[in-house]
Amino acid sequence: MTNDIDQKGFYVSTKHTLTTMKFYDVDNFRMEGFNHQNAIFGLGIEQKTRAEGPTPYFAVDFEPSFGIDLKFTCLRIEIVDALSCDAEGSPIP
Numbered sequence: 748m749t750n751d752i753d754q755k756g757f758y759v760s761t762k763h764t765l766t767t768m769k770f771y772d773v774d775n776f777r778m779e780g781f782n783h784q785n786a787i788f789g790l791g792i793e794q795k796t797r798a799e800g801p802t803p804y805f806a807v808d809f810e811p812s813f814g815i816d817l818k819f820t821c822l823r824i825e826i827v828d829a830l831s832c833d834a835e836g837s838p839i840p
Contacts, residue, residue: 763832770807772822778815785814792824 751759791808801822809817830838 760834763834763836765828765830765832765836765838767827767829769825769827770819770821770823771825772801774820776819778817780811780814780816782814786812787815788812795820 749759749761753759787809789810791806791810793806793808794803795806796802797804805821805824807817807819807821807824809815811817832838
């Protein structure tokens with residue numbers, strides 16, 4: 748997202764990317780509000796450490812816009828694929 752405003756008063760988004768991610772060794776899984784759309788407003792990933800158990804680990808938070816509210820921890824995250832897309836989310840050849 749940029750600091751520019753479009754004609755409708757919304758921030759201008761650039762560099763649209765369709766990303767496939769894989770999460771390993773998921774724990775503390777909590778999901779609420781699953782529905783037909785499951786749009787998210789944001790994705791938060793924070794690396795953390797702990798005194799006991801495997802460390803570092805990641806706290807993952809899918810911030811809901813409409814539908815799914817998802818939080819969990821995991822030990823590893825892999826970016827499987829990343830495709831450049833247009834503003835509607837269609838991959839650019």
